[in-house]
Amino acid sequence: MVAQSGGSPGPRRRGYSRTAGPGPGLRPGERSDEKTVENLTDDFADYQELIGRALENDGHAGGKPAARAGYRKATDLLQGRLLPESRTLVSANDRAFDAEYSAARSTLSAQLAATAALGLLLLAALGILQWYLTRRFHRILNPPLLAATACALLAVVLGAQMLTSSSGNLRGARRDAFDSVVALSRARAIAYDANADESRYLLDPRRREQYAQSFLAKSQKLYGIQRETLDTYDAGLATSWREYRTDRHDLRFTGEFRRELDNIAFPGERAAAEKTVETYAVYQRDDRRIWALLAAGREREAVEFCMDWKPGTSNAHFGAWMAALDKVTDINRAHFTSSVRDGRGAKSGLLPWAGTLLLAAMAFTALGLRPRLAEFR
Known part of the structure; x- marks a missing residue:
């Protein structure tokens, strides 16, 4: 029996996640986040079913209208619920991470102050x-008391160095690296959805204006330029990027790419981030070429240019853009990992020495007092 695209998703997938317990990475009791995970799981199951029905209908004679209607429903579900839910979950986890980061920084600051006070x-x-x-x-x-004083001083210095290093590595992991990873990961998700809008634009003529505006909205989230339309976006991008290359404090554009460019911290990161924007500009120009081909009645050429992966096509340029984006993301991920490793290394490397020096200070103090105490006998 052929599934009809107009039907609602069957109940067999509903409730799938209800007994799964809290979602990954969520603490018990965080009901709102757990609810988001449940909704995301259920909606993704519905999305898969809608896509499956659309593909099945497309394979039957005369089934393309039903397939297109099913695909519209799937797209609406994706953009209306799945993507917002996933963004909500990412934001919730980021806020939780930020709260833990702030608490850890506060603890380290208190420990540093206590170390300094007790050391003095x-x-x-x-x-x-x-x-x-x-x-x-x-x-x-x-002499033994002088040695004890030297050991105590060195222990305090090592303890302060350990805490300062841990705090610096923690900040580097969170602010310098992870903040960029979050922005770039959001950019990647937006990019793939925007690329899908190009295909939707060709697939569904009835919704072309909707998908064009959706593509523009996503472009603005990546590289935001005020008051630009699709007709003027390329020129605005070129102008603002040229001004930025002249003055990196120029604030003519916003978006996820701006967040990354304002958070450059590591060797090679700026060149990789700028390469990402430059490949993005090439991809944007491809979108306007697709429009121009359609406007000229050359739909087949537009489809081939959009869908093909040959060098010089839109997908090939999209792949180059994603490769550049992945490179700058990998730089930040690598430094996040190294900052965490260095923070742990500072603790495991310096703490035993500081403890040993304090024990030595105690031993030297006892050794220095012993002859004096003997004089009272």
Whole structure:
């Protein structure tokens, strides 16, 4: 029996995630995020079913209108629910990560202040003890106590260095690397949906204006230029990018690419980020070429240019754009990993030394006091 695209998704997929428990990465009790995961799972199942029906209808004689209607429903579900739900989940996880980051930074700051205060008290106590022994026993220097003071001072310095290094690596992982990864990951998701809008534009003439405006809206999220339309976007992009290359503080454009360009922190990152924008500009010009071919009545050429992967086609340029985007993302991911590793290394490398030095300070203090205490016997 041929499935009809006008039917609603069957109940066999509904409720799939209801017994799955909290979603991955969610703490128990975060009901709103858990609900988002459940909705996302159910809606994705519905989306797959709608696409399956559309493909099935497309394979039957006279089934293209039904297939197109089913594809419209799937697209509406994707853009109206699936993508917003996924963005909500990403934002929730990012906020949770940011809260943990802020708490960790606050803890490290408190630990650094406590280390400095306790270190000063310890050094002051050793200094007072040295002064007392000098006055009481008429000895100018007590070598073991001097050694204890040196060990205590070095332990405090190492402890402060460990905490400062951990705080710096934590900030590097979160602000310098992960913030860029989030922006670039959002850009990648938007890019694929925009590329799909090009195909939808060719597939569904009735909705061409809707998909054109959807493509423009996504373009503005990637590289936002005020008051530009599809007809003027390329010129605005070229002008604003030229001004940015002259003055990197120029604020003529916004969007995910701007967030990345304002957060450059690592070697090779700026060149990779700028390459991403330049390949994006090539892809944008391809979109206008598709429009021009359609307007000239050359629909077959427009479809081939849009869908083919031969060099010089829109998909080939899209692939080059994604390769450039992946490169700058990988730079930030690598530095995120190295910052986490360095932070752990600082703790495991310096903490044992600081502890050993404190034990040595205690031993030297006891050694320095022992002869003086013996004089009271």
